Amino acid sequence: MKRVAIVGFDHLHAIAYLDVFSRHPAVELVGICDDGMNQALASERATSEGLVFSADLSAYPEWAVDGIYVGTTPARHREIVELAAARGVHVMCDKPLATTLQDADAILEAVREAGVGLCVPFRPVFQEPIRLAIERLRSGEFGDVQAIYAVKYGRRPTTSPVGMNAEWFLDPDLAGFGGFGDIGSHAVDAMCRIVDSRPAQVYARLGSPVPGAIDDLGTAHLEFANGVHGVLSAGWVNPSASPRWLEVRFEVLTTTHTFVVSAPYREFEVVTNEHRHLVPWFRDDLVAHVDDFAAVMSGNPPTVSGLDGRTNLAVLLAAYRSADTGEPVAVPA
Amino acid sequence: MTSNPPIGMALIGCGNIGTLGHAPAFASAVGVSLLAVSDLNPSRAENVSAITGAATRSLEEILADPAIEAVDVAVPTEEHERVSSQALSAGKHVLVEKPITTSLEGAERLVVQAAQENLTLMVGHVRRFDPRYLAIAAELAAGSVGTPRYMRRAERQWLPFSGDAWSWSGPGGGVLMDVGVHVADLVRWLLGEPTTVYATTRHIRPEAREWGDHVFVTFGLGESVTAVGEASWAHPRSFATFYGSLEIVGTDGILNLRDAEGPLLIIGPDGVEHPRFGPLLSTIPAAFSAQLEHFASVIAGEIEPHQTASDAARSLQACLAAAESVETGSPVSLTGPI
Numbered sequence A: 001m002k003r004v005a006i007v008g009f010d011h012l013h014a015i016a017y018l019d020v021f022s023r024h025p026a027v028e029l030v031g032i033c034d035d036g037m038n039q040a041l042a043s044e045r046a047t048s049e050g051l052v053f054s055a056d057l058s059a060y061p062e063w064a065v066d067g068i069y070v071g072t073t074p075a076r077h078r079e080i081v082e083l084a085a086a087r088g089v090h091v092m093c094d095k096p097l098a099t100t101l102q103d104a105d106a107i108l109e110a111v112r113e114a115g116v117g118l119c120v121p122f123r124p125v126f127q128e129p130i131r132l133a134i135e136r137l138r139s140g141e142f143g144d145v146q147a148i149y150a151v152k153y154g155r156r157p158t159t160s161p162v163g164m165n166a167e168w169f170l171d172p173d174l175a176g177f178g179g180f181g182d183i184g185s186h187a188v189d190a191m192c193r194i195v196d197s198r199p200a201q202v203y204a205r206l207g208s209p210v211p212g213a214i215d216d217l218g219t220a221h222l223e224f225a226n227g228v229h230g231v232l233s234a235g236w237v238n239p240s241a242s243p244r245w246l247e248v249r250f251e252v253l254t255t256t257h258t259f260v261v262s263a264p265y266r267e268f269e270v271v272t273n274e275h276r277h278l279v280p281w282f283r284d285d286l287v288a289h290v291d292d293f294a295a296v297m298s299g300n301p302p303t304v305s306g307l308d309g310r311t312n313l314a315v316l317l318a319a320y321r322s323a324d325t326g327e328p329v330a331v332p333a
Numbered sequence B: 001m002t003s004n005p006p007i008g009m010a011l012i013g014c015g016n017i018g019t020l021g022h023a024p025a026f027a028s029a030v031g032v033s034l035l036a037v038s039d040l041n042p043s044r045a046e047n048v049s050a051i052t053g054a055a056t057r058s059l060e061e062i063l064a065d066p067a068i069e070a071v072d073v074a075v076p077t078e079e080h081e082r083v084s085s086q087a088l089s090a091g092k093h094v095l096v097e098k099p100i101t102t103s104l105e106g107a108e109r110l111v112v113q114a115a116q117e118n119l120t121l122m123v124g125h126v127r128r129f130d131p132r133y134l135a136i137a138a139e140l141a142a143g144s145v146g147t148p149r150y151m152r153r154a155e156r157q158w159l160p161f162s163g164d165a166w167s168w169s170g171p172g173g174g175v176l177m178d179v180g181v182h183v184a185d186l187v188r189w190l191l192g193e194p195t196t197v198y199a200t201t202r203h204i205r206p207e208a209r210e211w212g213d214h215v216f217v218t219f220g221l222g223e224s225v226t227a228v229g230e231a232s233w234a235h236p237r238s239f240a241t242f243y244g245s246l247e248i249v250g251t252d253g254i255l256n257l258r259d260a261e262g263p264l265l266i267i268g269p270d271g272v273e274h275p276r277f278g279p280l281l282s283t284i285p286a287a288f289s290a291q292l293e294h295f296a297s298v299i300a301g302e303i304e305p306h307q308t309a310s311d312a313a314r315s316l317q318a319c320l321a322a323a324e325s326v327e328t329g330s331p332v333s334l335t336g337p338i
Helices: A013-023 A039-049 A074-086 A101-114 A128-138 A179-195 A285-297 A306-325 B016-028 B042-052 B059-064 B077-089 B104-117 B131-142 B180-190 B237-242 B285-299 B309-328
Strands: A002-007 A027-033 A052-054 A067-070 A090-093 A145-153 A199-207 A217-224 A229-235 A247-254 A258-261 A267-271 A276-280 B007-012 B032-038 B070-073 B093-097 B121-124 B148-156 B196-202 B214-221 B225-232 B244-250 B253-258 B266-268 B271-273
Touching: A002 A013, A002 A285, A013 A027, A013 A039, A013 A067, A013 A285, A027 A039, A027 A285, A039 A052, A067 A074, A067 A285, A074 A090, A074 A101, A090 A285, A101 A306, A128 A179, A128 A247, A128 A258, A145 A179, A145 B214, A145 B225, A179 A199, A179 A217, A179 A229, A179 A247, A179 A306, A199 A306, A199 B214, A199 B225, A217 A306, A217 B148, A217 B196, A217 B214, A229 B214, A229 B225, A258 B237, B007 B016, B007 B059, B007 B285, B016 B032, B016 B042, B016 B285, B032 B042, B032 B059, B032 B285, B059 B077, B070 B077, B070 B285, B077 B093, B077 B104, B093 B104, B093 B285, B104 B121, B104 B309, B121 B285, B121 B309, B131 B180, B131 B244, B131 B253, B148 B180, B180 B214, B180 B225, B180 B309, B196 B309, B214 B309
Parallel strands: A002 A027, A002 A067, A027 A052, A067 A090, A145 A229, B007 B032, B007 B070, B070 B093, B093 B121, B148 B225
Antiparallel strands: A145 A247, A199 A217, A217 A229, A247 A258, A267 A276, B148 B244, B196 B214, B214 B225, B244 B253, B266 B271
16 A cells, blocks of 8 residues: 655645545555645644644655645645655646646656656546547547547636635636636646647637636637647636536547547436536546556556646647737647 | 518529528518529429429529519529629629628629619528527527627538539638638627637548638637637538537526437437438528518518628628638738728
8 A cells, every 4th residue: 555645735636635545445645734725624634534734845755655646736836746756755746737847847857867656637538438438539440530629617616615715726826827727728638638649739719707817718729730620618617507517528520420528427417496416426537546646656657647747738838828929829849 | 571562582593502491491481482493403493493383494584584573592602793793783682692702802792783773682691590599699688698708609510412512622612611601600690790710620521622621710809709610511421410509608607509409319229310300400491481581571671681791791701711810820810891
C-alpha cells in the first residue's frame, strides 16, 4: 500500500480525493497540508478521519509518504512539485498543471531529474462512455476521425455544494484562467485522445458577463496536427436548474460514422414536484485516477502524463491569446 | 392572409428543393394558385406537374403569360440572378431560393431592379417561417433565458446527390453557401449582426472536390456575443433524423432544441428507426406554405415583408466572409451595411 498525502485543499476535487483515498485499497491516506481558505474544513476533516494535519505545505516529507495529490491554486503548483521531486515523492497534480509554460517546463524538468512520477487527473479519459468511444475509434472499424465538436458546461464553482470556498476560481492571478480554461481543459485532453493528435492552431472567443470580469464561456476552433478540425464550447454556464452539474457532449464525425457521447456517466432520472435531476449510477473516474496514481507510484507510466498536462496548458494559453488578439494562434510544440 | 383573388404563380426549377419543398406547399397555401411549372429537364417538370396538376411550360411562356403575376425561383444558385432578373423585367414578383445570388453585386442589382419595377423580391429563408424557430424567437423575446450571449447551430446530413450535381462543385455550391447561409441567417435573425467571421472547412467525401462538405464557422457579434455553426453533408446517411440542433446560452439560462430526440421511435428486429416527419430533414412542409402565404400577402400590400431582400443579402455576405476566412486562414471583419 502506498502512503499518500493531500497538499492543498483549495481545489474542489481535494475533498473528493479525500473520500476516494480513504477507501481505495492501493493507497493509505496519512495526512493533509493546507494553508488556504479551506484550512478549517481540511483540519476538521483530517481530525474526523484520524489523519495528520499541518498548516505548513512542506510538512508532508516527515510523514514518509510515497506520493502527494496537489490541490493548491494552480499558480503554486510549481513550488509544490519542485519540493516533492527534490524529496523523491511522486505527484498527482490537479489541472491546469501550471499557469505559465515556464512553470510547466520547470515541473517536468524537476520530476525528470528526480526520477519521480507525475500524473494529471483530467476527467473524461477516465469516464466509461468516453473510454469506450476512444477504444472503439482506435479499433479501426469506424474510419478516420475528420471533425469533432465538444461541449463541456459546468456550474460556477462558487456554487459548490460541498461547503468549500472556491472564490479563487474567479481570480485569474490564482487560477490562471476563467471558466473556459477551468472546464475546457478537461475537454481539450479528451479531444486530443479522441482525435489522436494535438492542436496545432487555435482560434477562440471568450465571453464575460461583466466587462473586465473573468471569462465564463468560450468557444475555440482547434485545428489538429493530423488535419482534423474541431470546435469546443466550454465554461461555467450550466444553470442551477440543469439536471446535471456537468453537461458533456462529444460529437465525432469519421469518414464513415458519427459518435455522440452525450453524458459523462450512465445515469437515471429523478423528477419531483420541485426539481429534476440525473443520478450517475457508476462513477469510476475518481477511483481510476487513484488506480493510475498508484501505478505511477510503482514506476509505471500514467494515463495522463505531465507532458499531456503541458500540451493542454499550451492549448489554453493559445486560446486566451487568440481571444485577446482576435487572430488564430499557433500552439507551440 | 389575403382576401384578394389568389395570385397566379409559376414554379421555375423542379430540382430537389423545388420538388420536395416548394411544389407541395402550393396545395395548402392560401392566396396563391400554381398555374405552371418549368425545368430545363422535361422529366423533372413533368414529375412536379403530375404532383401539383399545374401545366408544364417554358420559362419564356411563363414570363409572357399575364395570368402569372409572380414566380417562385428554385433553380441552381448560380442562375438565381439571371432568372430572377428576367422575371422582374417581365413584371413578375419574385420569391427566390436562398442564397439570393452568388455575389453581393448580383444581389444589389436584383434589389435595385425590384425597387425600380415596384415589384416584390423575397428570398426563401424558410427557417423564418418554421414554427420551431418562430417559437424560439418568441421565447427569446420573452426574455426567459435573459440576453443571448452564445448560440450553437448544427445542420448535418448525408447529401444524397451524385458527384456531378452542382451542389458539389458548381458555382454557388458547397455546404457553406447552401446550408451555411441558413445558419448565418438564423444567427442574424435571432442574435443580431456579426462583426467578425472565422471558418474552417474539410473535404471529407470523395464527391467534395471543389468545395468543402464540412464547415465550422464562428460569428462574433461585437465583444461579448458568439455564435458557432456546423454545416455538413458528410454525416452518415442514417444520421438523418439527427439533422439539426440549436442551443442558445443567455445570461439567465439555456435554450436547447435537440432534433435528435424525436418523439417517435420504431424498434424492430434489426435496429431502431427514428421516422422522418416530412420529405426534407431541415424544414417541415408547413414552413414552405407559410412562406408562400407571406409572399402573397406582401404582394397584396397587406403586410411588410418579414425580411427584405437587402437583409437576405447580408446573410449571403456573412457566408462570403466565411469563405474568405477559409481562404485566408484569418477572421474576416464585417462592417456596415452593404
